[in-house]
Amino acid sequence: MSQLEQVFEQFAIMGGNHIRLTGGEPLLNPSLFEIIRYAISIKIASITIQTNAVLLDREMILKLRQLDLPGLKLQISLDGANPESHDYVRGQGSYHAVTAALDLLFQEHMSGQVIVHFTEMQHNLSEFPELLELAEKYRLAGVSAGTLITGGRAAGLELCKVPDSYRYLELIENFRRDSSFRRRYVAFGNMDALQWYLGELPVDMHCRLGRDTYLTTDGRLYPCVLCHCDLYAVNSVHEKGFLRAFQEGGELWMPLLESIRKRSVLLEKCLACQVSAGCLGGCAGRALAVYGTIWSTDDRCDYRQHIYRKHLIQKNYLNKTKR
Numbered sequence: 001m002s003q004l005e006q007v008f009e010q011f012a013i014m015g016g017n018h019i020r021l022t023g024g025e026p027l028l029n030p031s032l033f034e035i036i037r038y039a040i041s042i043k044i045a046s047i048t049i050q051t052n053a054v055l056l057d058r059e060m061i062l063k064l065r066q067l068d069l070p071g072l073k074l075q076i077s078l079d080g081a082n083p084e085s086h087d088y089v090r091g092q093g094s095y096h097a098v099t100a101a102l103d104l105l106f107q108e109h110m111s112g113q114v115i116v117h118f119t120e121m122q123h124n125l126s127e128f129p130e131l132l133e134l135a136e137k138y139r140l141a142g143v144s145a146g147t148l149i150t151g152g153r154a155a156g157l158e159l160c161k162v163p164d165s166y167r168y169l170e171l172i173e174n175f176r177r178d179s180s181f182r183r184r185y186v187a188f189g190n191m192d193a194l195q196w197y198l199g200e201l202p203v204d205m206h207c208r209l210g211r212d213t214y215l216t217t218d219g220r221l222y223p224c225v226l227c228h229c230d231l232y233a234v235n236s237v238h239e240k241g242f243l244r245a246f247q248e249g250g251e252l253w254m255p256l257l258e259s260i261r262k263r264s265v266l267l268e269k270c271l272a273c274q275v276s277a278g279c280l281g282g283c284a285g286r287a288l289a290v291y292g293t294i295w296s297t298d299d300r301c302d303y304r305q306h307i308y309r310k311h312l313i314q315k316n317y318l319n320k321t322k323r
């Protein structure tokens with residue numbers, strides 16, 4: 001049994017049922033199908049492969065279809081609705097590779113298992129409605145979005161910037177006015193900024209730290225993909241076994257979670273914030289990834305304040321509470 005199969009087996013015994021294979025590029029792994037078949041054999045019902053779609057030719061798509069796993073999802077990165085936006089981030093020819101793969105997936109009746117993932121940046125945010133049109137055209141499972149984390153490769157690209165509050169408010173205004181945008185969003189979309197505007201609880205209130213764990217190939221287990229800091233890592237997972245590593249992680253992550261829950265009453269900025277009851281200090285993982293500490297508001301704080309206020313004003317809530 002391979003190291004990964006052992007991890008999967010213990011994960012399944014613990015009741016784990018969703019695995020996300022990320023990279024690099026998982027489709028480059030020669031053992032990928034063996035790994036997935038093993039996961040299916042031990043009743044892991046949901047597997048997501050994060051891919052740039054470059055290797056998704058017809059042969060690969062047919063092999064994926066033959067797995068006959070309804071819970072199989074392909075998460076394909078698409079950072080714009082045209083080659084200029086997407087290729088700027090992903091390299092020349094990448095946009096064409098994605099759309100060619102979407103054509104093939106549609107022809108082979110696999111597009112309903114595809115989630116397009118969009119990274120929100122200053123230069124591409126306004127293109128989000130066009131991605132929803134694309135989702136409708138290809139009958140995709142959905143379009144998920146996440147704000148750029150300014151680190152790694154993105155830090156070196158001049159145009160890769162987190163959208164400012166003005167860009168988000170523009171998008172929300174477009175959403176408010178355009179009924180087709182709203183209809184497609186309800187059918188396919190998922191973006192925190194629009195969820196906040198709609199008054200949904202922020203993702204941060206559903207913090208899954210310690211439940212959505214992140215395991216690296218060299219055997220380090222983190223409490224979530226953004227709390228990627230050695231301080232919170234359990235090392236040597238392959239030697240210890242996943243079960244023992246997870247128990248060790250629980251002891252390490254419980255105090256972290258308790259600290260995270262106190263952020264909104266300990267951070268000065270949050271104490272003075274009109275919307276703190278709905279926000280609870282934002283995502284500690286993002287604060288850690290961007291500023292190196294959980295004891296800071298996260299990098300989305302300013303525009304979240306603007307959006308919440310817009311939502312509350314729309315609901316006439318702020319006016320009422322002021323009286």
Ligand code: SF4
Nearest residue numbers: 207208209224283285
């Ligand atoms: S810290 Fe942030 S990214 Fe990590 S699980 Fe919690 S909400 Fe999600």
Ligand code: SF4
Nearest residue numbers: 270273276279281301
């Ligand atoms: S919007 Fe910013 S200041 Fe207000 S509670 Fe959230 S993180 Fe704190």
